[in-house]
Amino acid sequence: MIRNSYSLRTRLVATTLLLLAIASALIAVVTTISLRQFLIHRLDDQVRASNRVFIRAEPGSPPALVVPDRGPRPPDTLTAVIRDGEVVAAAVFPIGEDPRPVPESEYPDLLGLQDGRPPRSVDLGELGDFRLLATRTPLGDVIVSGLPEAPVQATVTSLVLIELVVTGIALAGAGTAAAMVVRRELRPLERVAATAARVSTLPLDRGEVSLVERVPDVDPRTEVGQVGSALNRMLDNVGSALEVRHESEMQLRQFIADASHELRTPLAAISGYTELTRREELSADVEYSLTRIASQTERMTALVEDLLLLARLDAGRPLERGEVDLARLVVDAVADAHAAGPDHHWQLAVPEEPVVVPGDGSRLAQVLANLLANARTHTPPGTNVTVALAAERSCARLSVTDDGPGIAPDLLPHIFERFARGSTSRSRDNGSTGLGLAIVRAVIAAHAGKVEAESTPGRTVFTVSLPRAA
Ligand SMILES: Nc1ncnc2c1ncn2[C@@H]1O[C@H](COP(=O)(O)OP(=O)(O)OP(=O)(O)O)[C@@H](O)[C@H]1O
């Protein structure tokens, strides 16, 4: 009934008021019409009575205009005598005053009355509306009697006024009461909405989540209470599902961590025995096989170490916390990179003074090593690589820029995901596994920092920002 874009509260109150107004209007109209009809009916009875009074007062004698003074007479009675189609006399008789003659201009109205018909409303100009009745005497004269309608109209008008005032007050009162009742009844719904809103802001996507939010004070006997308890049951369900998910996630992480850890020992043994065997006099074939075994073992060891580190970071294993001078780390890392990749041009832009951040030194060194290894292994010899470090007010910003061929646009959005790597033969040849940047992101995230990559052919930049205060 009321437009849907308004709130439920507004619509309920407005609908209540509208229905109440319609009902009141209906009652008022019916009451007014009935009262008016009743009053006119009574007036007609009085007109008939005064008419009879007149005729009985002057039976048989030539009609003369006299006021019947037997019995009580209503005020402002109109009496007129018509003989041979002409008005002989016509006047209104107030009580205690002289009779007022009916103006001649109204005579045609009097002459228009037919005798023997029920009383009729006639507008007599300045005298107002009258109910008039005409009767023929045995002598052939027509006697007209009438009473003014003004008192009836006054009564009806005052009734309408009273109805308007009472309806207005009733509507105002009902509106206030309805607003209060609706507000009270809808309060539980607001609690449901508030709970749902709080839950929607909870970070449910990772880690251990305790879903303790519930709709308070639900009364399952009411419809709104049923919504609340349905939401609570749903939250119970979601909460236990999240617990199960967290548990299985933890088990998986533990499994990866355990497996990686267990793999370290046999891998170390294989490397050791390979090394021992290579010291013997060997044929060229065996020598070659052993070299391959050694390099594959090395690669697998690196992979296992990476997996172990990621599993530990996933499990939220606390990092070592210390003061790390990034400037030192950068200088050392670039020196290492220079040794590993002498065909690349390495450039440094590091401030003179130390840039200290809180964190785990060896993990941050690994971040640098991974970024520089990428700049070295995924670009051709002769590429310029610039490592820049800047201390800003709240964070330290480190960037590694190279002018190599860049990262493929379809790989770029996934570059920090595990096992995401380029498909070029260069990447494969380098024995790349696609874990390097995943580790960078996990370590930086554990330091509450941020890492971003942008790349176009000829310019690839990795930017790391780390907060300077713990
Ligand atoms: N500086 C760069 N220039 C061009 N491509 C890059 C650069 N850095 C990363 N990439 C691309 O991003 C991919 C993912 O890098 P990431 O370090 O995660 O793995 P990876 O280097 O392939 O293997 P890993 O580092 O585990 O040995 C790489 O395979 C490479 O295709």
Ligand SMILES: [Mg+2]
């Ligand atoms: Mg890499």
